[in-house]
Structure formats: C-alpha cells, structure tokens
Amino acid sequence: MLNMNAVHKNRGVGSQRYSLVIPRLQLRAGEQLAVVGPSGCGKSTLLDLLALVLAPDQAGQFDFAPGQTRTDITGLWRTDAQSALADLRRRHLGYVLQTGGLLDFLDVRGNIDLSRKLLGLKDDGSVDRLAGALDIADQLGKKPGDLSVGQRQRVSCARALAHGPHLLLADEPTAALDPLNAERVMQLLVSQAREHGVCCVIATHDESLARASGLQVRRISCHRDVDGGVTATLGEAC
Numbered sequence: 001m002l003n004m005n006a007v008h009k010n011r012g013v014g015s016q017r018y019s020l021v022i023p024r025l026q027l028r029a030g031e032q033l034a035v036v037g038p039s040g041c042g043k044s045t046l047l048d049l050l051a052l053v054l055a056p057d058q059a060g061q062f063d064f065a066p067g068q069t070r071t072d073i074t075g076l077w078r079t080d081a082q083s084a085l086a087d088l089r090r091r092h093l094g095y096v097l098q099t100g101g102l103l104d105f106l107d108v109r110g111n112i113d114l115s116r117k118l119l120g121l122k123d124d125g126s127v128d129r130l131a132g133a134l135d136i137a138d139q140l141g142k143k144p145g146d147l148s149v150g151q152r153q154r155v156s157c158a159r160a161l162a163h164g165p166h167l168l169l170a171d172e173p174t175a176a177l178d179p180l181n182a183e184r185v186m187q188l189l190v191s192q193a194r195e196h197g198v199c200c201v202i203a204t205h206d207e208s209l210a211r212a213s214g215l216q217v218r219r220i221s222c223h224r225d226v227d228g229g230v231t232a233t234l235g236e237a238c
C-alpha cells in the first residue's frame with residue numbers, strides 16, 4: 001500500500017542539521033507498526049512524511065496505493081500539487097495527535113464525525129459504533145474540555161478512524177496518559193485498527209508497550225556526524 005525507498009529529509013544546517021534516512025519502508029494493508037526511539041530522533045518527522053504534510057528532500061521511491069491506483073508522492077511534491085495531496089490526506093489518512101487536537105467548539109459527536117463530514121459521508125452509524133467500542137458512548141454530548149485526558153485520546157482515536165482511512169498514523173498517542181490509561185488506549189486503538197483492517201503506524205518512546213500491544217517494532221537510531229549534525233536512520237523490524 002505504501003512504498004518508500006531511500007527517502008531523506010533534512011532539517012536545520014551545520015551543527016544544527018538533522019537528517020532522517022529511511023532506507024526502506026513497505027506498508028501492506030492491515031499491517032501494524034510501531035516506530036520507537038528517544039525524544040528528538042525523528043518519529044514525528046517520519047509520521048509527517050507519511051501524512052503527506054512534509055516533503056522529502058530526496059526519494060528513490062515514495063508511492064502510495066490506498067486502492068487500485070498507485071500515486072507517485074514525490075511527483076506530487078515536485079509539482080506542488082497541493083490539492084491532490086490534500087485529497088489523499090482527507091480520504092485515506094487518519095491522524096491521532098499526542099494531545100488529541102480536538103476542536104473545543106464541537107461536542108464529542110461533532111469531533112468524531114468531522115472527518116466524515118469533510119468527505120460528505122452520510123451518517124451510517126459508524127460514529128456510534130466507534131464511540132461504543134472506545135467506551136465513550138456516554139460522552140457524545142460533551143465538549144472536549146469536559147473530558148478526562150484518556151477520554152479525549154479515545155475520542156481522537158475514534159475521529160481518526162470514523163471515515164474508514166487506509167492508513168492510521170498516531171504520534172505518541174499515549175504519552176500524556178498514566179500507565180494504565182496508556183495501555184488501555186493503545187489496546188483499543190490497535191484492536192479497532194485491526195477490526196477495520198486499517199494499516200497503522202504508531203510513534204512511541206514506549207517500546208515495551210508497543211510490543212505488548214502486538215505491534216511490529218522498528219527503531220530509529222541516531223549518530224553524530226563529523227560536521228556536528230545528526231543523522232537518524234529507520235532500522236528494519238527488530
């Protein structure tokens with residue numbers, strides 16, 4: 001479904017330079033992957049490349065094929081095809097942010113339904129089904145500000161899944177939670193993605209939680225170069 005080969009992203013210059021190298025990343029439908037590594041190693045940078053919000057500086061190959069059609073993502077960035085990139089994001093991607101990213105002026109139902117509304121999808125009961133599965137069915141009428149942090153993260157997970165994306169990305173979805181809630185949210189997220197056959201990539205610093213949740217693990221490792229900058233490389237599954 002997604003293929004990356006020899007993809008590079010650079011940020012900053014000189015001793016402040018940070019480079020992410022992705023030698024190879026192949027995602028198949030339904031695959032569940034955790035990207036782990038310490039703070040600053042480039043987990044968010046990788047997710048932003050996958051989320052089509054950050055352009056690679058170099059790419060041997062970067063293809064996305066959520067359905068029958070394969071799209072050359074590098075070509076879209078080269079030609080600055082912003083509306084095509086936005087369309088792919090809207091239709092095929094779901095994104096869970098570290099702190100939820102919910103809209104305060106919408107209630108929980110409105111937040112979960114947002115990704116469907118943007119695509120003009122009619123109510124098919126999926127908002128209620130997801131709310132039930134994520135144990136927030138009794139919170140649908142509340143505003144995000146009236147929820148616990150764990151409930152907010154579960155709403156964010158429901159929102160990211162409601163429109164039936166092919167690829168679910170989650171950036172440290174459990175970092176703000178206590179260990180018990182972290183385990184619960186991770187398990188619900190993974191089981192919902194599995195039930196819906198959604199491929200997911202979850203960035204986390206918590207490798208043991210990722211393994212306990214049944215995710216395949218790939219580490220990002222960093223080394224300092226002679227110019228003082230840092231190169232980070234996505235390793236193979238370990």
Ligand SMILES: Nc1ncnc2c1ncn2[C@@H]1O[C@H](COP(=O)(O)OP(=O)(O)OP(=O)(O)O)[C@@H](O)[C@H]1O
Pocket residue numbers: 011012018037038039040041042043044045046205
């Ligand atoms: N907009 C930016 N401009 C320049 N450098 C940046 C920018 N955003 C991030 N970086 C640098 O890129 C590197 C990777 O950052 P990134 O946020 O991807 O790491 P991370 O593993 O997600 O960190 P954390 O776990 O703390 O969220 C860091 O060295 C960071 O300083």
